[in-house]
Amino acid sequence: MDSLITAAAHALAAGDPFGALNRVALRNDPPALALRGIAMAQLGDLDRAKLLLRQAARAFGPKEAVSRARCIVAEAEIALVSRDLGWPAKTLDAARATLERHGDRVNGAHARHLEARRLLLIGRLDEAERKLGELDPDLLPPALRTAHELAVAGIAMRRLRSKAARDALARAEQAARQAHIPALTAEVENTAQALNSPAARLIAAGRERSLLLDEVEALQASKALVVDACRHVVRDEQASIPLATRPVLFALARTLAEAWPGDVTRELLLARAFGARHADESHRARLRVEIGRLRSMLQAVAEISATRQGFALAPSRARDVLILARPVEEQHGAVLAFLADGEAWSSSALALALSASQRTVQRALDGLALAGKVQSVGRGRALRWMTTPVPGFTTTLLLPAPLPGG
Known part of the structure; x- marks a missing residue:
């Protein structure tokens, strides 16, 4: 050379x-x-x-x-x-x-x-x-x-x-x-x-704040029921339910989590999950079917009950319900x-x-x-x-x- x-x-x-x-x-x-x-x-x-x-x-x-x-x-x-x-x-x-x-x-x-x-x-x-x-x-x-x-x-x-x-x-x-x-x-x-x-946003009780990666990691180990909108998973300290291939079910789960401990009206659930502005009986029937599917999938971590206005989410073991969302x-x-x-x-x-x-x-x-x-x-x-x-x-x-x- x-x-x-x-x-x-x-x-x-x-x-x-x-x-x-x-x-x-x-x-x-x-x-x-x-x-x-x-x-x-x-x-x-x-x-x-x-x-x-x-x-x-x-x-x-x-x-x-x-x-x-x-x-x-x-x-x-x-x-x-x-x-x-x-x-x-x-x-x-x-x-x-x-x-x-x-x-x-x-x-x-x-x-x-x-x-x-x-x-x-x-x-x-x-x-x-x-x-x-x-x-x-x-x-x-x-x-x-x-x-x-x-x-x-x-x-x-x-x-x-x-x-x-x-x-x-x-x-x-x-x-x-x-x-x-x-x-x-x-x-x-x-x-x-x-x-x-x-790295993400934490949404709880109608408030939100930004999280660094360290805080996201700590959240994974928490005892709360976490609706993870980054990976489309619902989990608590004992079980994890993936919903990445079920966008309608995840939209319903997130909407219910955002309202916890209150309930969500059927109209809002229809709008968030199906984009329905004017719901008819076919939309309400579909909502009942999808809520039934979500109730079955989340039975290890939460219960979904009907209310006068709509539906409510209640964690089985966790004391808090948190939503982890993307920064933007x-x-x-x-x-x-x-x-x-x-x-x-x-x-x-x-x-x-x-x-x-x-x-x-x-x-x-x-x-x-x-x-x-x-x-x-x-x-x-x-x-x-x-x-x-x-x-x-x-x-x-x-x-x-x-x-x-x-």
């Missing part, structure tokens, strides 16, 4: 893409193409980066399998950052196996992190946690150790384990300082800010929640992350665009959606070891 390639690789590892480009910008040999691709990725020109990396991968000879695998790993990270979640995972897995087989354990570990981060984005937490568990963070260089701890913190936040998340962020902050890469430090700070932002509730709120990370998402990636059809997601995006809450960039297959323009681009597109060479 010549001195310019070595110097450019070291500049990239230190988070200095301009320093790398100053050394290899005019070269078109495979190692230089690969380094130029990584530099353009760090600068945010992802389309140009992908083109350069593919050119480099094709140009490497049959005896340079490791270099070609490193290009694939870099392209996989670009796909992750650009939210191309449909990028072939088997290709990345094959590249990881090649790197590990040839002794490049650091870049192999980097590939495992990309797999874990993709799994985390689409909500497959058990698989993501298993991928991370295969690695020893103490053996990783500071930049990759930072990424590792950020992934651990992300899983802990999704699992409502605030202490584990804060511990992981503390380790990530320490590793980022050792790496001396401003982008990594900024990413740790952004994650810490998210951890200290309202509006139509298509789940789509907005994913777009809030500041990245540009495709409708197919959102559909994968939300476990919904692409057509359903596209209708939601069209509605949000008409309301001025999201905007699109690009055209055709390159069309992406985001909430607001992002002036900077913070990314961890840093291969932890020099890209070219064997």
Whole structure:
């Protein structure tokens, strides 16, 4: 490996893409193409980066399998950052196996992190946690150790384990300082800010207040009857009843919980569950059927009784009834929640992350665009959606070891 390639690789590892480009910008040999691709990725020109990396991968000879695998790993990270979640995972897995087989354990570990981060984005937490568990963070260089701890913190936040998340962020902050890469430090700070932002709202007795993740975690262990509008579950300390696939029943349960210890009129229940403005006998008959179904499903945690005006909820064991709601509730709120990370998402990636059809997601995006809450960039297959323009681009597109060479 010549001195310019070595110097450019070291500049990239230190988070200095301009320093790398100053050394290899005019070269078109495979190692230089690969380094130029990584530099353009760090600068945010992802389309140009992908083109350069593919050119480099094709140009490497049959005896340079490791270099070609490193290009694939870099392209996989670009796909992750650009939210191309449909990028072939088997290709990345094959590249990881090649790197590990040839002794490049650091870049192999980097590939495992990309797999874990993709799994985390689409909500497959058990698989993501298993991928991370295969690695020893103490053996990783500071930049990759930072990424590792950020992934651990992300899983802990999704699992409502605030202490584990804060511990992981503390380790990530320490590793980022050792790496001396401003982008990594900024990413740790952004994650810490998210951890200290309202995670949900608590609604009880007609009043509401914001909750941090720590408080949401404490609520899960409380003895109250909780109607969880974040996960669409009704639970107390002994039982949990999922209603995610029963939106009408959950709407009835939440309405009854909001009125506890009072009752709810039939007219309000019809409006909240069915959107019926003018109820007729068919609506009332349907309400009786759905209340019967809800009564049967909640019998382990609560009773539903008829009153003169309508119906009332009474917890079986708990003394209080609480509602846990999202920080902001509006139509298509789940789509907005994913777009809030500041990245540009495709409708197919959102559909994968939300476990919904692409057509359903596209209708939601069209509605949000008409309301001025999201905007699109690009055209055709390159069309992406985001909430607001992002002036900077913070990314961890840093291969932890020099890209070219064997």
